[in-house]
Amino acid sequence: AATEWNVSVWGKRRAFTEHVEKLAELVSDKTNGEFTLNISYGGLSKNKENLDGISIGAFEMAQFCAGYHRDKNPSITVLELPFLGVNTLEEEVAVSHAVYGHEAAQKDLARWNAKLLMTSPMPQYNIVGTGEPRDAVAEFKDMRVRATGGIGKAFSAVGAVPTSVTATEAYNAMESGVVDTVAFAQHAHLAFGTINRAEWWTANLNPGTVNCPVVVNTDAYEALSDAERTALDSSVDEAISHYLANYGALLEKWDAVLEEKGVTKVMLPEAELAAFRATAADPIREQWIKDMEAQGIPGQELYDLVVKTLEDTRAGN
Amino acid sequence: MAGNAAVLEDGSLISRLDRKLLKLEQVFALISGLAVFSLMLMAVVSVAGRNTMNAPLPGYVDWIEQAMPLIAFMGIAYVQRDGGHIRMDIVIGALRGRALWLFELISVLLILVLMLALVWGSWSHFSRSFDFAAPLWSRDSSIDIGLPIWPAKLLAPVAFAVLCLRLLLQVWGYGRAMVLGLDTPVAVPLIQDAAEQAAAEAEQLSGHDNDAIGGQG
Amino acid sequence: MEPIEIGLWVTSFLLVLVVVGMRVAFAAGLAGLVGLIWIFWAKFGYSPDKFGKALTVSVKIAGQVPHSKVSSQALSLIPTFILIGYLAYYAGLTRALFEAAKRWIAWLPGGLAVSTVFATAGFAAVSGASVATSAVFARIAIPEMLAIGYNKRFAAGVVAAAGTLASLIPPSAILVIYAIIVEQDVGKLLLAGFIPGAFSAVVYVLLIVGIALVFKNVGPPVKGFTWRQRFEALPGALPIVFVVVIIICFVYNPFGGDAWGTPTEGGALGAFVVFCMALWRGMRWGEFKSALLETAKLTVMIFTIIWGVLIYVRFLGFADLPGAFSDWITSLEMSPMVILVCILLAYAVLGMFMDAIGMLLLTLPVVYPAVMALNGGESVAAADSAFGMSGPMCAIWFGILVVKMAEFCLITPPIGLNCFVVAGVRDDLSVQDVFRGVMPFFIADGVTIALLVAFPSIVLYLPSLAQ
Ligand code: NA
């Protein structure tokens, strides 16, 4: 009989979900329509509960972000540490998939009956702001910034004030001065309209990003026929390539967007970036490793894996 | 369509249990009201902190999300006790005597089935976020400041369990009324016709208003 | 059986449960749970040994919904708005408003009735619930109108109709609920309610003045207040102005420059102002406790419906019924405007029998995507759309239309809650009297709705400024 999988993602179809759409297309083609993925945008679960849904068996595939609920998936939050030094989407894919392949991450997600399939690579977050461009670390002091997780911690290390607003309220919050700046990836600055309010955007601050894997329900995965499983596994790389090409096009348009909206591109001097990294990156990473080791998760090993993968990827190019 | 109804009381066992449970329900409902009040205070603290000391309440959104289940669930049995959950009573309002009690009985039994299932389901939701081995027993945390979510998730099965107790009492109450053919059974909300009920509601409101005004002359 | 067929069967089952008088929240939750079990069992091929698995999965899915759906910052506006309304009673704001309105504008034909509409509109700016608003003004305004020889049916009709303003003029619990269901910006929707709410009030006033001019015995004007008396009445009503300014400024700053904060903060600060006012007017712990308990009761009632219906909506998601309905609507060979008018008429009929919040929660998950599709999709540009407005603007416009329909239903027989409440307050008025008295206002509401449909800019002017 035909196999139908339900896939839970959220929001609207956008650059962030293109690999899932492509995967559905490829899998159906390769199995002559015998194996189909029905992608639901928010109909099956709330985004923060996609892992719960996988664990229950409510649907077979889902996307989520590690930072939504650090305690659900502590191991992969290594990928959200500030200033990992990831520069391109390709590097983001490489480090994510290396971590997903690590035993500790797999064990972590196995508690949710979930198997890591692929990542949804996000570019480094950067901040948009109003008023005078802030191009020195000293100017981050007392700046109210909408940033969560590791990025929020990094800003708070240099004296900024992370301020709690939901992504959908980010525009309002900026308009009303509740925050001075908002940290997002480019597609989110567009989607939530923060770019329309911005006077400047940091092009090279690159404090970090969020990590959003796509997972499958382990039982459902194992119940696939060999042909179906091959169709699925063999489509991942192509789906990711499609995603990269698509997001790359968006990034290419980005400069034009900045120009159209009259947004200044701020480049921080290398010395300032180094000062930011020294203050924010090391203590947060060390604390993270300590917390992980205390829970029996090999934090140091995971971090080293990220660094090594990054080196290897660059050497390979 | 909606609204409150009268619950009669006497010295019988079921009525005494009803009043005991009511005390618990009232405490829960008051907690819910205080949680609403805390929303207001949090906003004041956050806005004032932001504008005076550049120090908004850290994790403001996370705290609100933690308070919401308190507000949303804790009073659920209290409202069921008075028959306050909205329904359409055109059909059931036309029934009298045993036929009425039969319909009410079936209706509460169905609610009981649903709520037992939801105690199970919401408990399972809670237990996925709870782990004795983890720091703060937390397997699920909030997005901004990483608050453990299990306490908020636990509120659902707790409040629903109290509702199940209330429903058991109502099953007993309506069942008794049906078997004995009572006109005015105790411990269950009696349907008032829409006008009586509106009068009761308006009475309550205007009572407040008069007091407040009267206090000022 | 196809998921969509299951969806239709379960929806019929839900309607039966609601009609025979099961509490709406639980009827929806039960229908959703039954539907989920059915869908999963069907997925497992109805094999008897798999029923347990279908049950477990469904119960766990349903069990997620209550916590998951109520833990929302946007929903926190609902209890805040309700609390403002209750605290306002203790602060004596209602009577103060009526007194001020009377001294300033009762010299018009139908003067006291006009004052009632204005005072109600003012109170609507702190109260989020229509029924409570009618109940209060029935107590305050009707006796004064009867004392100077008003027709009692007319007096009752005025109060019942004016109460509906509370749900358009922000704060409004029902607009927040709409925003949550359709995932739109709460702030913009609240903002959008202002002009249609004020517009409805003006239409009511014109109607009253017209009636008073034609039928001399309906409502004589009240004259003779000195300017001194007029100004003396103002301070008591000032907190309302203050709250309104706060809420507006937290959504969109009309004085130019930045807004002051987010809508959530604005609502909470408004409540705080009224709370201080109530304290100052002598509110004590006993009264405060009743206000908290009443707030808790109304809030829990609304939230139970919300999560109950959302269990059903989750089931609809698995059955993909909204998608199917939307495809069907867009495939109809009628002009989008005709279809929209049919949808609004359907709401008028449904609203005769159903409660406003229940009605919106039950229908919107299916109807809203269809209306958006009709306009050309969520992200359509104004130029390419059927109704001449962008996707987000269409969401706001339809929201105001639907809420106005829901309010209209509060005064239509046979179940018009506002009319019941007014009749309940007055021993000398039957429900039939109130329904008769409110009938002229059907025309006013009909005119208002027609104008809002024909001239969407009435609704969209303010939100478009806040872009
Ligand atoms: Na209002």
Ligand code: NA
């Ligand atoms: Na009606």
